[in-house]
Each structure stands twice: as structure tokens, then as C-alpha cells.
Amino acid sequence: MMKRGPGRPKVSSVETLSEAAIELFLEVGFERVSIDDIAGRAGVSRGTFFTYFPGGKSDALWCRVRPTLDAVQPSQDGPPVRACADALVSAVAPWEDRVPQVLRDAETMGATEVLLASAGVHAAELSAVLAHRIAIGEDILPESNRASGVAGALIGAAFGAIGAWARTPEGTAEEAVRAAVEPLVEALER
Secondary structure (H helix, E strand, C coil), rough: CCCCCCCCCCCHHHHHHHHHHHHHHHHHCCHHHHHHHHHHCCCCCCCHHHHHHHHHHCHHHHHHHHHHHHHCCCCCCCCCCHHHHHHHHHHHHCCCCCCCCHHHHHHHHHHHHHHHHHHHHHHHHHHHHHHHHHHHCCCCCCCHHHHHHHHHHHHHHHHHHHHHHCCCCCCCCCHHHHHHHHHHHHHCCC
């Protein structure tokens, strides 16, 4: 039987760090919190913080939403644009009518601009996943204008819908994203 090395399990450390960061952001604001403050609150070293959040404090914000982004896995069945849209909708379904804390409290934390500025990195990763599915389904290159453009349009619509829904939550996240991507699906399916 293998023995686990010293330290906390990864999931525990990530959750502890994310929780410490969000608590501090709520208490004093995103800009006034240092990496050392977060590490100290979490009871870990500065190096441990960067092990789990190499992008810095903004990674700690995205930690709570990252599993939703990772859940976007388009089905290999059916029309590719529909599969991509359905994957975006399904990924936010578990939120139901509850806005994730990091989105709900972004303004209170003083993190709205940081979330918006760092959204591009996450959108680009998601775009690669969707463009790949579209390329396979339509027998085109993932970097083609069609594949990357359709992926970008779907992601832009989904991110925009989530942002609007988070500001004035009405209905569910699933309904908001579906309403935003559905017109694109109808216009873009071949």
C-alpha cells in the first residue's frame, strides 16, 4: 500500500485556499488582499498557493466556477452546433436558480473587473473544446473561421447570459443560457 506524502490532499488544499481567498476578498476587497494573506488564512505556504493557483488571485476566484467549465463536454452524437450548445446548457444546469457566490458577490469583493479580464483565458480553453467538436462534426479544421467563429459565438452568448442572469437572477441558469444560445443554433446549423 502506498503512503500519502506530507500535507493535505489536493482537493482539501484547493477548497481551503479558495475559501480563505473569498473570505478575505469579502472582508477587505480583492485588491487589498495579498497572496501571503490568503496562504496565512489557509494555513499553507505561499508556494503551496502557487502550486494550486499558478495564475494568482484570479485563479482563486475561478476555482468555484472551474468545475462547471470543465463539465462542458459536447456529445459526439447529432449535429455539432446543437451538441456544443447543449453542453453549455447542461454544464450550468446544476446551479438551478442559485448564482455561484463568486458571481453573486463579485462587486462586493471588488473583483468584477478581474473576473471580466480573466474570463478570456477560460473562454479560449472552452473555445478549443467546442471548435474541435464542430470541426469533427463538419469535417473542417478546428482553426477554421467556421469552427472557431461558431465556438466563440456560442461561448460569448453563454457567458453574456450568465453575466446578465447573475446580476438579476430570474429563472434558472439553464434557462438563461438556453435562451441565449438557441437563436444561434437555429442560425448556424447547416
